Amino acid sequence: MDTTTTTTPAPAPAPQAASQAPVLLTEAAVRQVKEVIKAQGFEGYFFSIRVVPAGCSGLGYDLNLVKESKAGDTVWEQDGVKIATDGMSSQYLGGTEIDYVSAITGSGFKFNNPNAKSSCGCGTSFTT
16 A cells, blocks of 8 residues: 655645554545546545534544645545645544445445544544
């Protein structure tokens, strides 16, 4: 798995160690993100991963495709997918693995977040 990390305090990102990427995507997640980017015509966009206030447990995940990262974002590339997150989210996401699962009951991204102490019954929000 090719993982490169950079930080974007200015328009030109500065390299960081790959091990410092706050999030890693599984092969299935990378494949799904690439399929959505291609289907929507969003080539060159970033896969934005943010932690936001949400749900009954307090925090949730916000996933979007964005044309540009925001100033101060941590950005990196994994297997051809450009990924961005903000500093606040990074503190909650460190070490998180994101998978994409398909089941008879539905499909979606699954977060394995070692920082989450508990989650709500439906699994859409968490606390730290």
